Amino acid sequence: MSLIDLDLLARYGPRLLSGLWVTLQLVALSVAIGALLAFPLAFARKSPIAPIRWASFGYSYFFRGTPLLAQTFLVYYGAGQFRPELQAVGLWWLFRDAFFCCALTFTLNTAAYQAEILRGALAAVPTGQVEAGMALGLSRWRIFRHIVLPQALVVALRPFGNEIILMVKGSAVAAIVTVFDLMGATRLAYARSFDFQVYLWAAVLYLAVVETLRRVWDRLERRMTRHLRPGGA
Amino acid sequence: MELLSLLRFGPDGWGDELAAGAWLTIRLALATLPFGIVLGFFVALAKRSERPALVVLGNTFTTVFRGLPELLTIFLVYFGGQILLQRLVGLVFDGATVEVNGFVAGMIALGLVFAAYSSEVFLGAFRGIGRGQWEAAAALGLRPIATMRLVILPQLIRLALPGLANLWLVLLKDTSLVSVIALSDLLRRTNIAVGATKEPFFFYAVACGLYLVMSIVSSFGINAVERWANRGVRGRA
Numbered sequence: 001m002s003l004i005d006l007d008l009l010a011r012y013g014p015r016l017l018s019g020l021w022v023t024l025q026l027v028a029l030s031v032a033i034g035a036l037l038a039f040p041l042a043f044a045r046k047s048p049i050a051p052i053r054w055a056s057f058g059y060s061y062f063f064r065g066t067p068l069l070a071q072t073f074l075v076y077y078g079a080g081q082f083r084p085e086l087q088a089v090g091l092w093w094l095f096r097d098a099f100f101c102c103a104l105t106f107t108l109n110t111a112a113y114q115a116e117i118l119r120g121a122l123a124a125v126p127t128g129q130v131e132a133g134m135a136l137g138l139s140r141w142r143i144f145r146h147i148v149l150p151q152a153l154v155v156a157l158r159p160f161g162n163e164i165i166l167m168v169k170g171s172a173v174a175a176i177v178t179v180f181d182l183m184g185a186t187r188l189a190y191a192r193s194f195d196f197q198v199y200l201w202a203a204v205l206y207l208a209v210v211e212t213l214r215r216v217w218d219r220l221e222r223r224m225t226r227h228l229r230p231g232g233a
Numbered sequence: 234m235e236l237l238s239l240l241r242f243g244p245d246g247w248g249d250e251l252a253a254g255a256w257l258t259i260r261l262a263l264a265t266l267p268f269g270i271v272l273g274f275f276v277a278l279a280k281r282s283e284r285p286a287l288v289v290l291g292n293t294f295t296t297v298f299r300g301l302p303e304l305l306t307i308f309l310v311y312f313g314g315q316i317l318l319q320r321l322v323g324l325v326f327d328g329a330t331v332e333v334n335g336f337v338a339g340m341i342a343l344g345l346v347f348a349a350y351s352s353e354v355f356l357g358a359f360r361g362i363g364r365g366q367w368e369a370a371a372a373l374g375l376r377p378i379a380t381m382r383l384v385i386l387p388q389l390i391r392l393a394l395p396g397l398a399n400l401w402l403v404l405l406k407d408t409s410l411v412s413v414i415a416l417s418d419l420l421r422r423t424n425i426a427v428g429a430t431k432e433p434f435f436f437y438a439v440a441c442g443l444y445l446v447m448s449i450v451s452s453f454g455i456n457a458v459e460r461w462a463n464r465g466v467r468g469r470a
Contacts, residue, residue, distance in 0.1 A: 065402075065448045066441040067409035070420055074441060077427060078434035165300075172302035176413055183304060196316055199309055203301055210300035 005197060012189040012198055019185025020205055026099070026174060026181060027167045030106035034114050035160075037107065041115035042122065056115070063112035069173045071109060076101040076177045102174040106167065113163050121156035122148065154224055161217035165210050172206075182206065236435050239426075247426040247436070254422030255443050257336075258408045261418065265340050265404060269347025270397065276348055277355035291352065298349035303342070304410050310342040311335070311414045339411035347404055354396030359385075361392040391462040398455040402448050409444070419443060 044056035063071065079086065079095035086092040094100045125148050133143035175184035186202040189195075242248040279291035298306060315333045322331050362385060370380040412421035423440040427433045 062441070062445065065406075066444045067406040067420070069409045069412070070423075070437060070441050070444060073420070073424075074434065074437035078437055081432070081434045169300075169302040172304040173410070175304070183302065186305075187308075190312075196312055199305065199312065203297075203305060203309065206302055206305060207297065207300045211296070 008195055015185045019180055019182040023171055023181040026171050029103050030110050031164055031167055033107045034110035037111035038114035038118050042118040045119055060112045063109050068109055068170050072105045072173055075105045098177045098179045102179050110167055117156050117159045121152040124155045125151045157221050165213055168209055250422045254419035258419045261408050262405050265343045268344040272348035273351030274355055276352035295349045295352055298345045303346050303407050306346055307342040307410055311338040314338055335414045335416040339416055343407055350400050354393050358389045358392035362388050394459055394462050405447055
């Protein structure tokens, strides 16, 4: 047995690559929409209205305290139970689709994690910064937009990168609800060929994605924080 | 409530099945924990080693098992272990078939992942221990193993505890992935209940609730352990 079976590679390589593409789409979509949802969620945690605070806390607690796979089952199989209702509002075609259900679940899940990251990052900005902004007579929006947010985003950068990596890895559960992402394509290839090396190929592909992300993020972070280092190097 | 009666214990309810699944989930997580902690500790030692080969080995281990999806690691260990064992046994007994125990495979896979993350936690904790501690131990004439056991480890545990506690909560959730290798954990039992009752939303919500209960109970346990580990630190009751 050679290390790489070329025949096998020709047959299943393209499938794995198209699976990888599905994985990347799934992650990009979920992380991007999740980031948008994270803002209102993080603000809700500091709302003066108690029920809004509780709701945001409960949301975060639920999505961070339960397995992603269980959440995916809840949405994908759970939606089937509400088929008449979903058909009535014209959304059944979406919930029938495993890719959509996974994207929805992953978005809700990562929004909870990203909201926590954002909340921590906003809290890390010293109060003096806000006070200085008020002393300059800036409006609350301008203080947030020009003083607090830029500093918070620098703090959030690293955990945000880690969250993307966790999403890449977590997205493999999509394979269990019939999405042909990288993991799904690999499982299919294994079921047909019974050759264990397809799993090793998938491992290499996942590692390549994660390592690339990590390195790009290191670069990005170094660039974004260059004003914080002496000498500006 | 008609739905709630589905959760009855006994032959006509799913309560006992779900409880048995939750029990397996807890057992798996508890069995994985010591394995993951000990392995992670040694990986951290390797990464701190003066021998370049050990450093490379430790770093590669971390990169691989932190980078792979947990689900893939489980498949790799389960199917890969099967093939490997089959070959090994095949060398001795011709034509014998072996079957890898799902529990052990899950434990090893989750333990490898836990070790990769916990080695980083230990590495950070090592950095939190001042050089003076090592020097003082050397000045007292303690051997390396005694230094580690009596001086470093007690402090290391305290420093590593918050990170390890987080990893425990992640581990509890990751156990759900073993349901795909035919291990009757909470999530798989839930799948079976759903298949029989056609009430997916209700049962998956119950399963999520049980996972939440497990992590809430864990938080209490973690607080107690942290109080114990911090007992010698002034100003931190």
